[in-house]
Amino acid sequence: MRFAPPPTVRVAEHPGGMNQVLARSFNERLIMSLLLQHDGMTRLQLGQESGLSAQTISVIVRALERDDLVSKGEAVRGRIGPPTTPISLNPNGAFSIGLHVDRHAIEATIVNFVGSPVTQRRSTLTTFDIENVRDALIDMVDGLLGELTAAQKPLVAGIGLTFPQRFEAEEEQAVLAYDFEQDLRAHAGLEVVIQDDVTAAASAETLYGQAKRMDDLLFCFASKDLVPRLILGGRIYTGSNPQISICDNQAWNLTAKNLESVATWDDLRVQRWIEHVVSKTTDLVQDLATFASVPAMILSAPAPMAVIDELVLHIRSEISTDLSVTGSRFGPNALAIGAAIMPIQTRFTANTL
Known part of the structure; x- marks a missing residue:
């Protein structure tokens, strides 16, 4: 069993499609990729972003509608010209x-x-x-x-x-x-x-999460270890030392159990873990700044959203760069x-x- 290579995490800013019949499958995937990046797009917008002709866009959208992969929103009126209808992915399409x-x-x-x-x-x-x-x-x-x-x-x-x-x-x-x-x-x-x-x-974060339409960022997952993934130009890099120890197995097992408790904020183990995560993350950000510049960092952890938000607040107060720090919204099951x-x-x- 071998891991697949990391996938590209987003479509290019101005992807180019092909109009040949044999490229139909690719063009359909291209349209769905754009709809994944946006909450709704008109046919005109899809054509502008993909480079495909209006006729090709109409054919593809009709095919995706037949397969229930996309759905139309309500027509937007009140503008010059005919009303425009946004197209979105159908949540129940797959x-x-x-x-x-x-x-x-x-x-x-x-x-x-x-x-x-x-x-x-x-x-x-x-x-x-x-x-x-x-x-x-x-x-x-x-x-x-x-x-x-x-x-x-x-x-x-x-x-x-x-x-x-x-x-x-x-x-x-x-x-x-x-x-x-x-x-x-x-x-x-x-x-x-x-x-x-x-x-x-990290890849899911760029497709559905906080990093939509981002090319460059630092993604970190904190548990027993702090595990970073650097994304540059839409590619994920693991580095030669892919994880930084935060605590040993025994300490993490106890901390993980306490993170599920309603009394999380009164637990000394959780507070100690938060301190260690903040310290290790701050050091990592400072080390990264010596050779690469990214505008954002996203932090994820198997912890309640309130704990992730607390981590983010502490990290923001500790780092001295203009890095934007955000917590993942995928929660404990990220x-x-x-x-x-x-x-x-x-x-x-x-x-x-």
Whole structure:
């Protein structure tokens, strides 16, 4: 089992489409890529951004409407000329399954075509070996598919599967080497896309999250480690040292449990973890500034939104640069959502792996 290379995270500023018949599929993906970046676009706007002719745009939009992948909004009147009608992705036009595997649990979700979670599940792993992980993944897929209607099941674009980039123990590394994609593909009859968890989350952030239409940014995921991904010119870079230790496994397990408590703000472990995340992130930003300049940073963590917002406030007060710091809105299940968005990106966008 090998991770796919990081995908391009956004379409070029002025992408160019082709009008040849054989390019029809690419042009459809190009239009859907533009609609992913915007909340609604008219045919005129789609033509201006894609470089495609008005006739080609009309043909593609009609085809996407027939497949229920896009829908029309209300016509905008009151301007010079005929009313304009915005076109948007149909949230129920496609669905995707995301599975995030960690040492102790599997986080899973189904997202719709606009990246919103439809259902979420979590399964604890009693032992971390190939057989147990495989069985748990298959059970999770069956459970998720069971929550969809008969009409929704054929609209599932695929399964996204993510793991941490590395595990510490040798027997845990064996799990990474196993071909779970083949087992899931044979069982569910769906295409399976695999990626390391933080890269998938960073890519999802640029497609549906806070980094829409951004070319350059720093994405960081904080848990036991601070794991950064640098995005430059629409490409994701991991670097030679892809993670920075925040605490050991035992401390993180206790902290993660306390993060789920309603008394989070009174917990000394959580407060200590917040301090360490802020310190490590501030150091990282300062180190990055010596060789690269990016306008924004997005921080994600398996924590309640209130904790992420608290982290962002502290980081903003500590850094001395003009870097814009924002918290991810995907919440505690960001890694599972990142996994689920991969099949949508692979199947429906013009981005290439």
